[in-house]
Amino acid sequence: MTTGENAITGEAGKRYAKALFELALEAKSLDATEADLTTLGEAFAQSSELRLVAASPLYGRDDKVNAFSALADKLGLGDLTKNFVAVMARNARAGDLPDAVRAFKQMAAERRGATTADVESADKLTAAQLKELQAALKSALGRDVEVRAEVNPELIGGLVVKVGSRMFDSSLRTKLEGMRNAMKEA
Structure with missing residues (x-):
C-alpha cells in the first residue's frame, strides 16, 4: 500500500472481485485465479508507472485494454484472469484493479476460514x-x-x-x- 486511500477497498473493485470469485468457483480455478491475482498485485505494488497508467484519464480505453492485455500475457496469467483484466480496462476500471485484487484475496481467505x-x-x-x-x-x-x-x-x-x-x-x-x-x- 502506498497511501492510506489504498487501504480501503473501493466498491467497484469489490463488485468486480465478487464476479471473478464466482466465476473462479464455477470453473474450479479458485487457487489458480488467486495466484494470478497475487502476481498482478505484486506488479502494481512494484510499479508506480503501472498504477499511474491504470488511474490516468490521459490514456484512452483502447490503449488501456491493449496495455493491460499485454501485461496479463507477459505475467503469464490464466485466461479467466486475462479476461477479467481486459473487462476492467474496457469498462474504464483499470484504476480499480488493486482494489479488486485485495477484495478477491480477502474473499478467498474467508472461504478458507x-x-x-x-x-x-x-x-x-x-x-x-x-x-x-x-x-x-x-x-x-x-x-x-x-x-x-x-x-x-x-x-x-x-x-x-x-x-x-x-x-x-x-x-x-x-x-x-x-x-x-x-x-x-x-
Missing part, C-alpha cells in the same frame, strides 16, 4: 518477522491470519496493521505527527 491482515512497514519484513507477526495476530484474534505485507517508506519506521475495520498504527510517521500536533496546541 482465515482472516486477512494488511500490514504496511517502512522496510520489507523478513520471513521470520512475518511469521512472528502472523503468530501474534493468530493469538490475538483466535483464528488463522493471512498477512499481506506491503512496503510504505513514508511510514519511516514501525507498522500499520489493518484487520477488517480495526487498525493498529505504530508507525513513526504517526507518532511524529502526534508530537507536532501536541506542540501546536501547547
